[in-house]
Amino acid sequence: xxxxxxxxxxxxxxxxxxxxxxxxxxxxxxxxx
Amino acid sequence: xxxxxxxxxxxxxxxxxxxxxxxxxxxxxxxxxxxxxxxxxxxxxxxxxxxxxxxxxxxxxxxxxxxxxxxxxxxxxxxxxxxxxxxxxxxxxxxxxxxxxxxxxxxxxxxxxxxxxxxxxxxxxxxxxxxxxxxxxxxxxxxxxxxxxxxxxxxxxx
Numbered sequence: 001x002x003x004x005x006x007x008x009x010x011x012x013x014x015x016x017x018x019x020x021x022x023x024x025x026x027x028x029x030x031x032x033x
Numbered sequence: 034x035x036x037x038x039x040x041x042x043x044x045x046x047x048x049x050x051x052x053x054x055x056x057x058x059x060x061x062x063x064x065x066x067x068x069x070x071x072x073x074x075x076x077x078x079x080x081x082x083x084x085x086x087x088x089x090x091x092x093x094x095x096x097x098x099x100x101x102x103x104x105x106x107x108x109x110x111x112x113x114x115x116x117x118x119x120x121x122x123x124x125x126x127x128x129x130x131x132x133x134x135x136x137x138x139x140x141x142x143x144x145x146x147x148x149x150x151x152x153x154x155x156x157x158x159x160x161x162x163x164x165x166x167x168x169x170x171x172x173x174x175x176x177x178x179x180x181x182x183x184x185x186x187x188x189x190x191x
Contacts, residue, residue: 004189017057021057022137
């Protein structure tokens with residue numbers, strides 16, 4: 001099992017923003033603001 | 034629901050905060066570091082909450098990372114069940130006796146949502162920033178365990 005440190009280092013290879021995450025969650029949930 | 038009184042040491046992170054903890058860092062990671070650093074706190078999450086978060090991570094990053102994250106978070110969280118179709122974070126809190134839900138969703142953190150949620154239980158939905166301001170281990174620990182706060186007792190990066 002990977003440590004949190006390893007996971008965070010792997011994740012840092014991607015450049016993701018909170019806005020992108022919120023949009024993806026809204027799409028998944030079918031939100032219509 | 035097993036108890037009507039929410040446990041201030043139990044916390045639910047909504048999908049956006051779980052994903053931001055992993056993929057972004059910032060305030061989401063600082064908030065969840067509070068839990069990772071203290072063995073007497075508990076991250077509560079249903080399978081459906083983690084399924085959704087894993088799907089978001091897989092979609093935005095990659096499936097290998099999402100799978101590795103799921104293995105790690107499964108080892109960390111306290112599982113809870115709730116009816117299909119319920120909001121996974123709010124339902125995890127209500128059924129897992131958690132006092133806090135962390136979310137970036139303004140609709141959940143609004144005063145109106147708070148008022149509506151009080152009809153179901155005493156759960157409080159907070160932006161991670163607000164959680165960091167309000168969750169004070171130095172004050173909470175003595176109130177719960179009748180001992181001075183010993184400081185963080187876990188490596189949040191382990």
